[in-house]
Amino acid sequence: MGGGELVVAVAGATGAVGREMLKTLEGRAFPATTVKALASSRSAGTTVPFAGGELIVEEMTEKSFEGVDIALFSAGGSTSKQFAPFAVKSGCVVIDNSSAWRMDPEVPLVVPEVNPEDVDWHKGIIANPNCSTIQMVVALKPLHDVGKIKRVIVSTYQAVSGTGQKAIAELETQVRQLFNSQEPDVKVYPHQIAFNCLPQIDVFSDGDYTFEEIKMIKETNKIMGDDSIKVTATTVRVPVFYGHSESVNIETEKKITAKEARAILSQAPGVVVYDNPAEKIYPMPLMAGGEDPVFVGRIREDNTIENGLHLWIVADNIRKGAALNAVQIAELLMERGQVRV
Incomplete structure (x- = not known):
């Protein structure tokens, strides 16, 4: 640390997100x-690919962060709670991908396209929001700035990679087993996921909402800086292996037409409008895989209310x-002089 050198650590480097963090640091030429x-x-002693070579994985200990400027954590909530304070x-500066710190009032919850200024008040930890929340607020913020969103109704269609490597393997295994007329192994999820849809992500809580749904509700309000927005999920x-999809219905105070919404979103950072139903053009998980933007399509007015959009x-x-969101936060820290190097 100091002397112009910048040291970055990826905690949880062998997991799906940790590997993607390394790939993203490399791809964006993070300095x-x-x-x-x-x-x-x-995992200590194994290797992970980075910058055309390999990094030897070190065991994470309380002393691992001495001399480190930025740590990208993707090792689970309990690990973050244990090691982030050290x-x-x-x-x-810790950028944490778990849910451990997201709703802590002392910790900024940041999506760079939405609330970049919030990195300025961090006290050492910045939280990376839930994956389904991130993509939604990137699309909602520019519309909120124009028409002020009153209410959001969202239904998500979330890929198994959101659960991790074991879930990816389970879907692969179940498909193979079913094609071979075998009974599928069900371990990761409460029910078979192959050729099925499970209306449960995480465990159920108050009012029979799941924790994933509660995360989307609370995180949206915190990131947007507006508790008056009513959200249900x-x-x-x-x-699906990779790529979350969401059907989002919003009600705004000021009327925004579908044409206006397309124009607003076409100019929004991090958004690509992919919307031409006549030509069967709309976003799908297959096209989003490996891509940085949030894709928005099927933009149309909700005729059941005065100021509604789908x-x-x-x-x-x-x-x-x-x-990507975590690395963008790290870039923000650099841009805004929040890292001591």
């Missing part, structure tokens, strides 16, 4: 002098929904 790959003792004490796991929003949940 790190040194990148460290950290994981559990089980990283902060070492003078490191139904989150569904679908048999949107279909798709993004790669591992990229914009996790790794």
Whole structure:
């Protein structure tokens, strides 16, 4: 740290998001002098690809963050709770991908296209929002700025990669088993996911909302900086490997026509409008895989209310929904002079 050198650590480097974080740091030419790959003792000594070579994975300990400027965490909530405070004490800024700190009033919850200024009040930890929340607010913020959103009704269609490598493997295995007339192994999810849809992500809580739905509701208000926006959500796991899709209905105070919405979103940072129903052009998870933007299509007016819009929003949940957003926050820290190098 200091002397113009910038040291970045990726905590949870062997997981799906951790690997994508390394790939994103490389792809965006993030100006790190040194990148460290950290994981559990089980993974220590293995390697992960980076910048045309490999990084040797180190065991994450309380002392791993000495001399580190920025740590990108994607190792689960309990690990973040355990190690992030040690990283902060070492003078490191933590960008955490778990849900551990998101609703802490002392911790900014940041989507760079929506609330970049919030990085300025961090106290050592910045939270990366839920993947499904990120892609939704990227599309909603420009519309909110014009018409002030009063209410959001969202139904999600979320890929298995949001659960991690074990879920990806389970979907692959179940498809193979079913094609071979075998009984599918069901371990990761409460029911078979192959050729099925599960209207449950995470466990049920108050009012029979799942924690995933509650995250979308609370995080949207915090990121948008407006508790008056009413949000309700139904989150569904679908048999897709990568890419979350969302059907979003919004009600605004000021009328926004579908044509105006397309124009607004076409100019919005991080958004690509892909919307021509006559030519069967609309966003799909297959096209979003490996891509940075949030894709928006099926933009149309809701004729049941005075000021309503329907949107279909798709993004790669591992990229914009996790790794890319975290790296963009790190870039913001650099731009706004929040890293001591």
